[in-house]
Amino acid sequence: MSHLLLTKLWITSVPKIPDALRRDFFRLGYLPYVPLAFKARYIGWQQAPEKDPLYSLLTEAAEQVASKTLVALFLGEPGYPAQLTRLSDAPVALFVRGNAEALNQPQLAVVGSRRCSAHAAAVCRRWLPAVCHANIVITSGMALGVDGLAHEAALAAGGQTVAVMGSGIDYCYPPQHQALYQRIMQYGCIVSERLGKVPPRHFDFPRRNRIIAGLAASTLVVEARLRSGSLITADLAARFGREVLAVSASPLDAAALGCLELIRNGARPALSPDCLIESVLAQHQWDHQPTQQLLLALASGGVSSDELAHHTTLTMPDVIAELATLEAEGKVEHRSGLWFPTHMA
Structure with missing residues (x-):
């Protein structure tokens, strides 16, 4: 060993x-x-x-x-989701049961109320199959309500889904989702920062939300009250430079006021499955451009050229050429044999 x-x-x-x-x-x-x-x-x-x-x-x-x-993905090593490296509080490890490759595919985060309405359930069941058919992974937190419905819709459509847990990797929470937990392991993956059968603590859910928001190219809020935890995920996604989409509904419906507030503050109204697909694929393509790959890999600073070639899809000549361009544009600096983004100077 x-x-x-x-x-x-x-x-x-x-x-x-x-x-x-x-x-x-x-x-x-x-x-x-x-x-x-x-x-x-x-x-x-x-x-x-x-x-x-x-x-x-x-x-x-x-x-x-x-x-x-069990798959263990460590920060800075091959297989670790590149999109998470931009987080200042990136998880040092992700433990995965199931298909870990799903974490590096285009993902749509789907979040919403635990006590969701028939309208929210219909959005998940009618829209998400089309998203899955576009080879987009549905990512959520396996909570009751919208989270569970999103996972179920993806599985029913033959798509892949990622469940990010606030508990340990082997502790199914909530317990009502034991059957769903097993199906996700078979047709997607379960992800956690923690090993073992440990229950979630109250502060583990915001930590889980940052992983959901960081993994996904875009985040869809299906339904949320004004103080919904889903708004935390949406806020994190916006801070990470991700597009946030929200389903509009009647202003007389208290369950929809969080979504309406998001739209008022700049979130994109979600009008159809095509809207979701366009958002995810555009962001995913942007994240995987050579310049963006390097900037993501440099997010924590202090990275050598060899490490950049190792942790991106670029060849060493491409890395050197891109770094020269970024340095000329004042976006990166070379100090003591390592590359840093200029904001860390």
């Missing part, structure tokens, strides 16, 4: 370590410093990992990675 893999899993799972330090580990290959409150645990892991409380969980996960029943 690889000690390096175990250490990576441990860094992602151990408590009392700042997320920024976890990201430094995956960017640099080591911890640049060890917090005092964490030092004894860190030394213990280095000297006798089998005595660490997480050892059993991590060895089980490592065995599943080796048998390919």
